Amino acid sequence: MEHVAARRPADHARVLGYWTRERMARALPIDLLDGVSRGGLLGGVTGRSGLTTAPGLSHGALKLLPRPRAGAAEQQPRAGAAEQRPHAGAVERRHQSARPQFITAGSRWTTGGAVTRTTGRVFMTLRGVDFVCSAGTVRSANRDVVVTAGHCVKDGTGAWAENWTFVPGYREGGAEPYGRYAARRMFVAGPWSRSADDDYDVGMVALTTWADRHVADAVGAQEIAFNTGRGGQAFGFGYPADPPYTGEHLVYCAGKLRDDPHGQTRDQGLGCDMTAGSSGGPWLSGFDHATGWGTMTSLSSFKYSDDRRTMYGPYFGDTIKTLYTAAERA
Incomplete structure (x- = not known):
C-alpha cells in the first residue's frame, strides 16, 4: 500500500x-493513540509524566499482547496495551563506558559512529494528535529511504x-545537526494495512531533500538484508520516550535473537526494556561497534503483556523486500 x-x-x-520546538517537546509516544482519540486521556494533563496507556489498543507502539493458552495460540485474541510504569525511583539507564556491551536490555549509546547519524526520531500526526517514533536510513537507489514500524506510518x-x-x-534539547526531512511517499505491506498483521509491521518512507541533499548523502545509510538466517546477535537502537527514558538520547539493546515462544508471530525477540517512542528503531546484525555500521534485518515492534523485557521485531522476508523495492524506486 502506498x-x-x-x-x-x-x-x-x-x-x-x-x-x-514546542510541538516536538509535547509529542507523545504513539502507543497512547486510542486513548487520546477517545478524548479521555489528556484531560488536565500538561506533560508526559503520569500518562497511562489506553486500554483496548488494537495496534500501536510497544503494544502488549497476551500470552496464549497452552495449545491455543491460534485462537488467542490480541489484547490492548497495558500501563508501563517504572518501579519507584527508577532512572534512565546510562552506559558511561565508551566500550559497548554485547548483552544489555537498555543503555545509552555513547560510542559514536555512523549509527548516531543514521538513526533518528520521527514526528507525525495521527487523528489530530502529535506522536513520536524512531527510524533509520538504509541504502537505496534514490538515497531517500528510511525504515520504521508500520504503525508509525499507518x-x-x-x-x-x-x-x-x-x-x-x-x-538532547531538540538539536537537529543534520536537518529534518519530510515524507513524500509512504509504504506499508498489504497485510498490515488490511488487518494490522504484526508479522508485517514495517513502514518505509521516501523522503524529500533537505538543503538540496538526500538523507543518505547527508548522514549515510545502513545496509538492509532480507531472508537472512534466524537467530544470531543483534543491536537494536531507538529513542524510548516513556519512563524511565526521556526520548532525548539514543538508547540500544543487544543480545541473541530468539523465535516468538508463543507461536503467535514469525517475529524474533530481543531482550530489551526500551519503552514507547523506540518503535521503528533499527535492529542491526553484523554490527561493527567501532564504526557504527551494520545491516538492518528487523526493527522494534511490540511486547507481550507478561514479558516487558523482550521486544519483538518482524522478520524481513519477501513481502518486506517487495516493499523496499517500491520505496527505493519512488
Whole structure:
C-alpha cells in the first residue's frame, strides 16, 4: 500500500514548519493513540509524566499482547496495551563506558559512529494528535529511504500519518545537526494495512531533500538484508520516550535473537526494556561497534503483556523486500 504525502515544495515547507520546538517537546509516544482519540486521556494533563496507556489498543507502539493458552495460540485474541510504569525511583539507564556491551536490555549509546547519524526520531500526526517514533536510513537507489514500524506510518486498517518528519541524529534539547526531512511517499505491506498483521509491521518512507541533499548523502545509510538466517546477535537502537527514558538520547539493546515462544508471530525477540517512542528503531546484525555500521534485518515492534523485557521485531522476508523495492524506486 502506498500513500503520497508532501507533493509540492509548498507542502514540504508546511510540514517542516509545523514542527516547532514546542510541538516536538509535547509529542507523545504513539502507543497512547486510542486513548487520546477517545478524548479521555489528556484531560488536565500538561506533560508526559503520569500518562497511562489506553486500554483496548488494537495496534500501536510497544503494544502488549497476551500470552496464549497452552495449545491455543491460534485462537488467542490480541489484547490492548497495558500501563508501563517504572518501579519507584527508577532512572534512565546510562552506559558511561565508551566500550559497548554485547548483552544489555537498555543503555545509552555513547560510542559514536555512523549509527548516531543514521538513526533518528520521527514526528507525525495521527487523528489530530502529535506522536513520536524512531527510524533509520538504509541504502537505496534514490538515497531517500528510511525504515520504521508500520504503525508509525499507518494506523493499521485506519488512517495514514500526517506531518511525517524524520530528524536524523536527534540530540538532547531538540538539536537537529543534520536537518529534518519530510515524507513524500509512504509504504506499508498489504497485510498490515488490511488487518494490522504484526508479522508485517514495517513502514518505509521516501523522503524529500533537505538543503538540496538526500538523507543518505547527508548522514549515510545502513545496509538492509532480507531472508537472512534466524537467530544470531543483534543491536537494536531507538529513542524510548516513556519512563524511565526521556526520548532525548539514543538508547540500544543487544543480545541473541530468539523465535516468538508463543507461536503467535514469525517475529524474533530481543531482550530489551526500551519503552514507547523506540518503535521503528533499527535492529542491526553484523554490527561493527567501532564504526557504527551494520545491516538492518528487523526493527522494534511490540511486547507481550507478561514479558516487558523482550521486544519483538518482524522478520524481513519477501513481502518486506517487495516493499523496499517500491520505496527505493519512488
